[in-house]
Amino acid sequence: MSARTGLPVLDLFAGPGGWSEGLRALGLRDVGVEIDPAACATRAAAGHTTIRADVAAIPTAPMRGRIGGLIASPPCQTYSAAGLRAGTDDMELCHQGLDDLARGNDTRNALRGACADPRSLLVVEPLRYALDLRPEWIALEEVPAVEPLFAHIAGILRTLGYSAWVGVLNAADFGLAQTRRRAFLLASRTRPALPPTPTHADGGTPADLFGDGLPSWRTMLDVLGCPPGVVVTRGNHTTGGSRFPTTGPSWAVTGRARSWLLKVGNRPAATRRRLDQPAPTLLFGKALNHVAWIDPDGTPVRRLAVEEAAVLQGFDPRYPWTGSRTKRFEQIGNAVPPPLATAALRPLVPALLEVPA
Secondary structure (H helix, E strand, C coil), X not given: CCCCCCCCEEEECCCCCHHHHHHHCCCCCEEEEECCHHHHHHHHHCCCEEEECCHHHCCCXXXXXXXXXXXXXXXCCCCXXXXXXXXXXXXXXHHHHHHHHHCCCCCHHHHHHHCCCHHHHHHHHHHHHHHHHCCCEEEEEECHHHHHHHHHHHHHHHHCCCEEEEEEEEHHHHCCCECCEXXXXXXXXXXXXXXXXXXXXXXXXXXXXXXXXXXXXXXXXXXXXXXXXXXXXXXXXXXXXXXXXXXXXXXXXXXXXXXCEEEECCCCCCEEEECCCCECCCCCCCCHHHEEEECCCCCEEEECCHHHXXXXXXXXXXXCCCCCHHHHHHHHHHCCCHHHHHHHHCCCCHHHHHCCC
C-alpha cells in the first residue's frame, strides 16, 4: 500500500522482489506483475503478492483510481551491454511509441512488429499505465542506455503535473558492495521529485561544518565476511576443501582467501576486483559460469555461490530463491538491489521520510 493514499503500489516486471524488499524496509507492500514462473515462485516464497501475467497484455481501465504508486523495471536484455544491444536499433521506435501514447494513439502492436527485438518496446509500458492510472508517484529503473527514453517519459509526465527527475545512480553510493549503475526515473504529483542522498562515497568524504562526511564504499569483504546461515567451502577438487559455517571465522578473512579476486566474464579483459573492493556489476547471462573467484595469478578457485551473489545484490542471504541454478542467478542479476530501491523510494512519499533509514 502507498503510505500517503492507502492505495496499492503496482510493481510491473516485478522479478523476484528487489523493489518489493525495498518497499518492505519502509513498511510498505506492493502487488507485483511478473510472467516468469521461477521469479513468481521466488516472490511467493518471500511473501510478496504477485499476479502472473504479461504486463503488455493487461488492460489498465479496471485499475483507474485504484493505484497509489507505480514501479517498473522493464526487461533490460535488449539494451544491456551484456546482451546483443538490439534495443539501440529500436530506440527511435520506442520514442515514437511514447509520443503516440501521449497523443492517445496506441501503436504498440505495429511498432513491436518493426522492432529488431520485440522486447525493446516493453520500455513504453510504464507510460501506458501512468497515463491511464495517474498514480501519485512513479519509480522506474533500467540500464543506463535507457536514460534518454526515461527523459522522454519524464517530459510527458511534466505536462501532466508531475515533478520528475531522471539520472543514473551507482549502487555503491547507497551501501551496496557493487558498483552497479542504473538509470532511474522518479516522479511525483504531490512533492518535488529529487534524487536520493548518497550514504557512501568512493574513498569516503571528510567531515565538515555540515556533517560527519560519508564512509567509503563497502567492499565484498565487508558484506561477505559472515553471511548468516550459509556454509561455504574453501579448497579445490585435488586437495579437497574445508567447510566454514558462518557462525565461526569467515572464509573471506582467513588464510589464502584474502587474496582472491572476483572475475566477471570470460574475455581476456574481463573485470577483476579484489575482495577489498566493491564487486563490478554482476552479469549472469551467457557468462554465468565465468563469474568466479580466482587467485591473483588467474588460477580459478571456484564459481561464485548463489548466496554470495544475492548478498552482493543487497538481498538477505536467506532469501528463498527458486528454480534452477541458472534461473536463480538470472533473477539475482535482473533484480533491483533492495537497499537501492529503498533509497530511491524514500524521497517520493512524505510518510516514508518518517521511517528510519
